[in-house]
Amino acid sequence: xxxxxxxxxxxxxxxxxxxxxxxxxxxxxxxxxxxxxxxxxxxxxxxxxxxxxxxxxxxxxxxxxxxxxxxxxxxxxxxxxxxxxxxxxxxxxxxxxxxxxxxxxxxxxxxxxxxxxxxxxxxxxxxxxxxxxxxxxxxxxxxxxxxxxxxxxxxxxxxxxxxxxxxxxxxxxxxxxxxxxxxxxxxxxxxxxxxxxxxxxxxxxxxxxxxxxxxxxxxxxxxxxxxxxxxxxxxxxxxxxxxxxxxxxxxxxxxxxxxxxxxxxxxxxxxxxxxxxxxxxxxxxxxxxxxxxxxxxxxxxxxxxxxxxxxxxxxxxx
Numbered sequence: 001x002x003x004x005x006x007x008x009x010x011x012x013x014x015x016x017x018x019x020x021x022x023x024x025x026x027x028x029x030x031x032x033x034x035x036x037x038x039x040x041x042x043x044x045x046x047x048x049x050x051x052x053x054x055x056x057x058x059x060x061x062x063x064x065x066x067x068x069x070x071x072x073x074x075x076x077x078x079x080x081x082x083x084x085x086x087x088x089x090x091x092x093x094x095x096x097x098x099x100x101x102x103x104x105x106x107x108x109x110x111x112x113x114x115x116x117x118x119x120x121x122x123x124x125x126x127x128x129x130x131x132x133x134x135x136x137x138x139x140x141x142x143x144x145x146x147x148x149x150x151x152x153x154x155x156x157x158x159x160x161x162x163x164x165x166x167x168x169x170x171x172x173x174x175x176x177x178x179x180x181x182x183x184x185x186x187x188x189x190x191x192x193x194x195x196x197x198x199x200x201x202x203x204x205x206x207x208x209x210x211x212x213x214x215x216x217x218x219x220x221x222x223x224x225x226x227x228x229x230x231x232x233x234x235x236x237x238x239x240x241x242x243x244x245x246x247x248x249x250x251x252x253x254x255x256x257x258x259x260x261x262x263x264x265x266x267x268x269x270x271x272x273x274x275x276x277x278x279x280x281x282x283x284x285x286x287x288x289x290x291x292x293x294x295x296x297x298x299x300x301x302x303x304x305x306x307x308x309x310x311x312x313x314x315x316x317x318x
Contacts, residue, residue, distance in 0.1 A: 025284030039295025182315025
């Protein structure tokens, strides 16, 4: 029944256009943000409604799926084909190319020298790896089981480091979110269908976005205490949900990997990101297919919202 209702709503929205002609909020000027896109494997910095910096990531294949701005202004990126750090002048500071039949979808800086990342591989396990930029050494901390040995693309997705010194990981092909300690022991988990992104909230709950088109807040017992689904936004077609972030104001920011409009008139084209209030209203929506052409979204982060603590750590790693 639920699927029938969602299909009806989607069909109706498609008939009318994929989003309202007049969107809530102040358009691209609503907030300064970092945006990664399928358009030419690109990432953009947007300030005051204009792209002030952009770059392509060769080898990303359209998938710059994690991006962190360091205190020195550099960027750490997981781009499917590996992990790299680039400077604002676009110089590559450090690069790790993933081996054949492996992919990287998430990477987290730890202090000034180390980067923690998760590598999906067609070998029966995924690897949690720690790299030192100064020495070039890459250490395997532990392996984790996966559900699809020959399906590396959807084994794991986004990971975050928590204040407790643990790793919170979306294990997509196992339909679960896991919290892992420094030894790889699972200290908490919750069943979630096809999770894409995860975030540990200040109240101890966990925010999850799913490929199955829902954003869900779970309490420590795994119970859903808040959820946003397509039926909460019947005027929009919102395909392929990616990274969801709970903001300081209590709203939730969601990146949408929407298809580019097929014709010159994009006045009813799909949106690339939305900000959702706790009562499930869309209070801002981004539609920027021209001038600037941002393309389908993977990650959006407001520049004054820290994605993770500046002193993020993992167990006893320093």
